Amino acid sequence: MTAGPGRPVPGAGGPAVRHRPVGTLAGVTIVPDTKDWTWVLHRPCEECGFDTRSVPREQIAALLLANAERWPGVLADAERARRRTRPDRWSLLEYACHVRDVLRLGDYRLGLMLTEEDPTYPGWDQDAAAIEDRYGDQEPTAVAAELVAAARRIAASLATVSDAQWERTGVRGDGVRFTVESFARYVAHDTVHHLYDVTGERHR
Numbered sequence: 001m002t003a004g005p006g007r008p009v010p011g012a013g014g015p016a017v018r019h020r021p022v023g024t025l026a027g028v029t030i031v032p033d034t035k036d037w038t039w040v041l042h043r044p045c046e047e048c049g050f051d052t053r054s055v056p057r058e059q060i061a062a063l064l065l066a067n068a069e070r071w072p073g074v075l076a077d078a079e080r081a082r083r084r085t086r087p088d089r090w091s092l093l094e095y096a097c098h099v100r101d102v103l104r105l106g107d108y109r110l111g112l113m114l115t116e117e118d119p120t121y122p123g124w125d126q127d128a129a130a131i132e133d134r135y136g137d138q139e140p141t142a143v144a145a146e147l148v149a150a151a152r153r154i155a156a157s158l159a160t161v162s163d164a165q166w167e168r169t170g171v172r173g174d175g176v177r178f179t180v181e182s183f184a185r186y187v188a189h190d191t192v193h194h195l196y197d198v199t200g201e202r203h204r
């Protein structure tokens with residue numbers, strides 16, 4: 001995709017197309033994404049091939065786990081993982097850090113929705129995170145393990161969701177309201193899309 005380094009919507013996640021510069025990382029201009037990816041809840045993504053509606057909600061956890069298991073292989077070659085092939089495109093390592101954080105943040109927001117009444121998610125600036133947390137300097141092996149662990153945590157949380165709880169709600173900083181179910185689907189697309197970003201393999 002045309003994704004630059006970094007993420008999309010400040011919030012639940014979504015692949016990135018960046019527009020305005022927010023900062024620099026190792027002399028590279030990072031442009032944040034301002035695009036809302038909630039349309040992936042309503043139609044297939046032509047880029048990664050994933051239709052979020054195609055998966056029964058009870059199988060989203062398994063999808064997240066299967067996706068996570070691909071990332072250690074993506075990061076296996078540490079030198080390759082750290083390399084940016086283009087200055088405006090994230091390295092494999094940076095994508096992996098981002099997906100790990102999407103999963104961590106997703107589990108946190110899921111917890112809010114399950115325990116509070118229609119909470120507004122505290123904000124997360126995904127672009128600032130990539131810079132402040134120095135994604136490019138992290139250790140690929142550690143990031144791979146953290147990503148898998150984060151996927152297991154959110155999958156375990158999703159496994160506890162009862163029929164009624166799938167309809168609980170939460171609101172993103174930009175006013176978009178999710179249910180537990182739509183939020184889980186949104187996060188699932190984010191991970192699938194970024195695996196496509198790094199492997200070029202469309203979702204089947």
Ligand SMILES: [Zn+2]
Pocket residue numbers: 045046047048049050189192193
């Ligand atoms: Zn996609």
